Amino acid sequence: MKKVLSILLSVMLVAIMVAGCASSKPSSTPAAPETIKIGVFEPLTGANAAGGELEVEGMKLANKLYPEVLGKKVELVVVDNKSDKAEAASAAARLIEKDKVSAIIGSWGSGYSIAAGNIVKEKKVPAVGASCTNPLVTQGNDYYFRVCFIDPFQGTVMARYAFNKLGAKKAAIIQEVSNDYAVGLASFFKAEFVKLTGDPNSVVETSNYQTGDNDFSAQLTNVKSKNPDVIFAPGNFTESALIIKQAKKLGIKTPFIGGDTWETDEFLKVGGAEVEGAVFSTFFDPSVTMTPESTKFLDEYKKAYPGKEPAAVTALGYDAYILILDAMKRANSSDPVKIREALAATKDFPGAAGPITLDVNGDAVKDAVIKTVKGGKFTYMDTVKAK
Amino acid sequence: MKKQDKILTIILIAGLFVFILSADLFFDSYIKRVLNLCAIYTILALSMNLINGFTGLFSLGHAGFMAIGAYVVGIFTVPVEMRSMVFYLKPMHPLIANIELPFFAALILGGLLAALVAFLIGAPVLRLRDDYLAIATLGFSEIIRIIITNAQSITNGSLGIKNIPPTANIWWIFGTAFVTIVFIILLISSSYGRAFKAIREDEIAAEAMGINLFNHKVLSFIIGAFFAGIGGGLYGALLGTVDPKNFLFVLTYNFLLIIVLGGMGSVSGTIISAFIVTAGQEWLRFLDEPLSIGSFDIPLFRPGFRMVVFSILLMLIVLFYRNGLMGTKELNWDMLKRIGSKFSFKRPKGGEAK
Known part of the structure; x- marks a missing residue:
């Protein structure tokens, strides 16, 4: 049995090697110019x-x-x-x-x-x-x-959206601290939001979580007690959807805004009806031909x-x-x-x-595109011009 | 060691020297990079084999120790004038912001720091055995990574550090690998090494023979971590960048794979398999390219296929060589001569032997 197996496998190995030579030849000697x-x-x-x-x-x-x-x-x-x-x-x-x-x-x-x-x-x-x-x-x-x-631009866009469109005066941040993208977005959001409101304490809470976490009650309770007008939660789609879901369960009615990573089917699947109304910035929308x-x-x-x-x-x-x-x-x-x-x-x-x-x-x-979740679908809201 | 063997060894070392010299002069950067990676993985796998293979401690904390070494090199070798650019979100902590160390000093410091952390972790954890030790060390390696992620003003957090000067050339890396190999071989054949092996075989018997179990376990753990830190530092310098996601616990399994494949408790086996595993994955890349016979595209040949084949090859080796390629044996001249005489019509070939 063992012998048969080993012969079989050796044959396979040789076959792979032959395949290797066969495939590498045409790719290395095409008519180069x-x-x-x-x-x-x-x-x-x-x-x-x-x-x-x-x-x-x-x-x-x-x-x-x-x-x-x-x-x-x-x-x-x-x-x-x-x-x-x-x-x-x-x-x-x-x-x-x-x-x-x-x-x-x-x-x-x-x-x-x-x-x-x-x-x-x-x-x-x-x-x-x-x-x-x-x-x-x-x-x-x-x-x-x-x-x-880049991240700074996207963070800035969302801060302006929160201030101008939502009229937010106080914001809370829940960031995926192990993700360079989320940390970048959050920090530029904070800088711009503070500049817009003119109040150095306008970002009332910054909570961190790690990739792969699935219980956010500690962060959300913290955020809830500070009573912000808007919650900026840049991060991976699964975790973000869970955060929004758990927030609704805790009775938080504050709007959630985020970044382009949310634009995936998983975000909708995991979040279900709870992510309805979530707003984020992204690169592109099929409904608007730029x-x-x-x-x-x-x-x-x-x-x-x-x-x-x-x-x-x-x-x-x-x-x-x-x-x-x-x-x-x-x-x-x-x-x-x-x-x-x-x-x-x-x-x-x-x-x-x-x-x-x-x-x-x-x-x-x-330009950045701002989208929201409406009726279980990503819907175009606005385009923000790059200066 | 017989006189003839000594001469052969010297010839081999000289041969390797010439090989590296010619590699440095004539090989392109792709091949050099793969060779460098092979040598770095040799250092890391050897240091892990010292803990797992020779002392019999099932530790899975290697990625954490590597991270310490890589980060020390990253933090202290990036030129001071470039630091404000890299740490653009939060400036570097003023205590370390102006300290710049030469590569060698940073590398050693990284190794020492990894060893210190290993001592702090090892003292409580090494009282555990088997799977419990594996879980505890795995946990600690994740803790190290998470601390690095959160210490934004020292490590730049999840953004990572870039612009690490590319000091780690083929001479540095192969030189360090050579020193590591020699050190581990000397250690293994000293009285300490024999004590490590005795602990691996039977702790109670070893203790009855008067070996201080705890001291020896901690020693092996610390030395292993030191070389893991050195290997990590070289890894960071070769890539020119470090970030916490590099050092997920999955990285540890790369080295576990190498030592299981090469033989738990064999230095030469580890070296051979480090080269086979690292270079093999690159070599198998042709499987990712589309292959067509005539005009028919074989659907199997697409990105990812090489990893399938690689996994199958691994399973085969584990099935037919239960103890890895070398088991606990070492490749030496006698063995090569025996193999040589078996195929006397072929000239005996020397591998990475010692």
Whole structure:
């Protein structure tokens, strides 16, 4: 029995090895000058696989729509970073050294992008992040860009919304302290809210929780006793939905506002009727076409994935790809350094998720969309202009 | 050690030196990065094997000790003028804001701090045995991570630290790995090492022989944690960035995997399997690429498939080599010669032997 098994398995191993040789050959010896390669590193397995998958969806769609640039075919080289930082750095190095890509897109999760940052800087290959919002990604790195706005902007937008639209004078924050995104949003929300109200004590309570927690009664009781006008709770969708649910049970009627991570089906599923009326900022809404490119993206998306609404990060993945293509056209070259220069000069580029202008740090300056949950669905409320 | 073996060992070391030199000069940054990662994982797995394999303490706290080492390197080697940029939400605590240490000092400090924490944790916890010890150490490693997450003015919290200078090149990393290997081998073959093994085999018998159980357990735990801190520091410097999510308890399982695969209680086994596991995962990447025969795309070949295959390979090894590749044996020249004479038509090849 054991012998049979071991023979079987050895055969399998050999088969895999043969398959390896077979598959690596055509990819390493394509007629090199005819294709331009764009590398993609995303978490396709591990904890963040869902997010990575959505972004790649957008890039593949864009690749199908615009398969050529400068008269050459564009090839997407997708590698998995396993939701692991060390792996993300290796993946980026592999794209540059082995696949000789002209530019890189990625990654969902700012930590992975930061880990790859050193390599793209050293090897002078430009990278465009789709949805990594931590300011540290592009800071001090001339070769990293992104098509999304950053945490400070989103926190500021929500503070203005709370002050201007809700008329809030006192706010409470419940933040997912182990999440860089939530901490960033919360701190810029606080700064802006204090500035708007002119009262240094206008943020009456800041409570923390860890990723994966599922009982929030302590934080909520604290918040309830301070009686705020609004509760800002940036964090992961599951935990946030639970917070809102438990708040309603405790009899808290204060409105909840948050960030773009809430825009997932799980948020609605976990929260049910209780998340009705929750308000958050995000990048994109299918019902508002911000540019002609939005219409094009939405039409193609409906064709490719019938019956599905595109996620904001899918639109951003799409934008990252077309932005790189546009930079190649403007540079009239597939040389990484020239692409970088063209990218840095991007101004009012019509992306599917709104026009993109890149500032000196390489961050996109663009409008934010405010949405709410109405009738068990995400509904568009408002667009906030970037100054 | 026979004279011939000594010469062979010297040749091997010289060969490795030449290999690293040529790697540094001729290999591209991708291969160098994978090699560096292999060597760092060797250090971490060896230090864990000292605790788990040689002393028989089932500890799962390695990610925590690594985090301490990585963070000390991160905090003290980032150039002072870049710090306000990294700590943009909350400025660094004034006590440490202007202290900048050279890489080597920070690395050693990280190791020492990890060892200190291991002592504080170990003193109460090492009275536990088996699964209880595993759970307690796992818990402590999570506590370390959560403290790091919340100490915003020292560690920058969940935002992480970036701009760690890329000092850790292939020489640093392989040099440290070499020192670690030599130290562990010397330790294992000293009287302390024999006491560790005696504790692993039978605590009561060891105690009856006059071995102070508690002292030896704590010693092994502290030394293991020291090298885990060093390994963590190199890991942080290689990546150029650290954040608390790096050091989730799942990271510990990487090293557990390596030592179980290589053999609990075998230095050479650990080294071999650290290289196989780390490089193997990279090598299997071709499985993630789409493969088509003619115009037919085989649906299996897509991102994630390599991990499936990797898991199957692991199960096989565990099924057929119950004690890992090496068990508690060590790869030495006699063994290589025996293997060599079996396949006398082939030239014997030296691996990562000692």
